[in-house]
Amino acid sequence: MPDLSITIAGIEMKNPLTVGSGTYGHHGRFSQFFPVETMGALVPKTIRPHQWPGNPPQRVLEVPAGLHSSVGIPSIPWDQFETEDAPRLKALNLPVIQSVIGRTEDEYAEVVRRCTDLDAFAGLELNLSCPNLKQGGLDFGYDPDAAYRLVSRAREQTDLPLIAKLAPDYSSLVPVAQAIEAAGADAVALVNAPRAMCIDADTLKPMIGNGVGALSGPAIKPMAVYMVWTLYRAISLPIFGMGGVATYRDVIEFMAAGASAVAFGTVSYVDPMALPRALRELEAWMAQNGIDDVEQLVGAAHDADFERPQSRRVA
Numbered sequence: 001m002p003d004l005s006i007t008i009a010g011i012e013m014k015n016p017l018t019v020g021s022g023t024y025g026h027h028g029r030f031s032q033f034f035p036v037e038t039m040g041a042l043v044p045k046t047i048r049p050h051q052w053p054g055n056p057p058q059r060v061l062e063v064p065a066g067l068h069s070s071v072g073i074p075s076i077p078w079d080q081f082e083t084e085d086a087p088r089l090k091a092l093n094l095p096v097i098q099s100v101i102g103r104t105e106d107e108y109a110e111v112v113r114r115c116t117d118l119d120a121f122a123g124l125e126l127n128l129s130c131p132n133l134k135q136g137g138l139d140f141g142y143d144p145d146a147a148y149r150l151v152s153r154a155r156e157q158t159d160l161p162l163i164a165k166l167a168p169d170y171s172s173l174v175p176v177a178q179a180i181e182a183a184g185a186d187a188v189a190l191v192n193a194p195r196a197m198c199i200d201a202d203t204l205k206p207m208i209g210n211g212v213g214a215l216s217g218p219a220i221k222p223m224a225v226y227m228v229w230t231l232y233r234a235i236s237l238p239i240f241g242m243g244g245v246a247t248y249r250d251v252i253e254f255m256a257a258g259a260s261a262v263a264f265g266t267v268s269y270v271d272p273m274a275l276p277r278a279l280r281e282l283e284a285w286m287a288q289n290g291i292d293d294v295e296q297l298v299g300a301a302h303d304a305d306f307e308r309p310q311s312r313r314v315a
């Protein structure tokens with residue numbers, strides 16, 4: 001049988017498949033379609049350090065080849081996360097990478113410290129890229145200096161692997177990724193969903209409550225693959241790739257571009273069995289093609305003599 005296991009940022013995954021934060025499960029509870037332990041690691045919904053209602057409805061809208069959404073990261077009170085969600089997540093028999101966000105540097109530092117103290121997680125994902133917030137997320141994700149400061153602050157708070165989730169922005173992607181690498185991040189995750197808008201041709205108004213939203217699903221996949229490919233060449237950090245993944249062939253594509261792990265997101269809303277099916281089909285494809293270790297796929301689209309850059313980590 002081919003070896004599907006992969007270690008990314010020190011996190012041992014039995015296979016390279018995971019889920020995009022916010023698209024799978026809620027409060028440590030998961031659909032009954034397949035056991036959550038099927039995947040290599042779980043990334044639950046982003047949590048804030050304080051309760052937050054999220055954005056007004058309508059929050060999601062199906063569009064051709066994708067989903068338009070603006071959820072706004074609603075968060076339960078921290079006490080409830082600590083006493084109800086965290087124990088459920090800790091009890092799972094797989095690495096859990098908790099995604100976190102704040103409105104300010106201080107809030108990010110606070111939620112990183114609190115999550116570390118829970119002793120429930122294999123790693124933390126810093127959400128620097130939520131497109132639907134008035135404060136936080138992209139305030140840090142588009143600006144290399146702000147991203148550097150933020151990751152440095154988070155680094156001081158935890159010894160857990162830190163993964164920075166980045167926005168799909170053509171001009172800031174590489175400088176921001178280089179800054180977070182220098183500041184001590186252990187991996188990057190990309191892409192979050194790019195900003196988008198739909199306008200109703202009858203009312204002439206935006207179709208979702210927040211006005212501005214995001215676009216996810218198959219429509220963004222080629223852009224996401226390009227961005228993974230770009231960062232594979234620009235930084236030394238391992239990459240969690242995502243954006244429109246739906247099948248085992250998409251997994252292969254992201255891995256060949258440079259991802260070590262690949263996340264299923266929007267597809268789970270329309271085809272909840274996509275991940276376990278892709279896992280079976282990936283394994284069968286590897287066996288048929290004589291690939292005995294999934295790591296052989298990582299970066300396979302780059303020239304054989306291409307070498308990734310040296311680490312820029314400062315501290």
Ligand SMILES: Cc1cc2nc3c(=O)[nH]c(=O)nc-3n(C[C@H](O)[C@H](O)[C@H](O)COP(=O)(O)O)c2cc1C
Nearest residue numbers: 020021022046191192193216217243244245265266
């Ligand atoms: C409804 C919805 C909620 C999401 N919530 C989060 C979130 O809380 N944190 C986060 O980092 N990304 C969030 N995302 C982004 C996804 O994790 C993923 O990065 C993005 O949707 C691209 O992958 P996809 O095209 O496969 O969905 C959300 C996406 C959707 C559609």
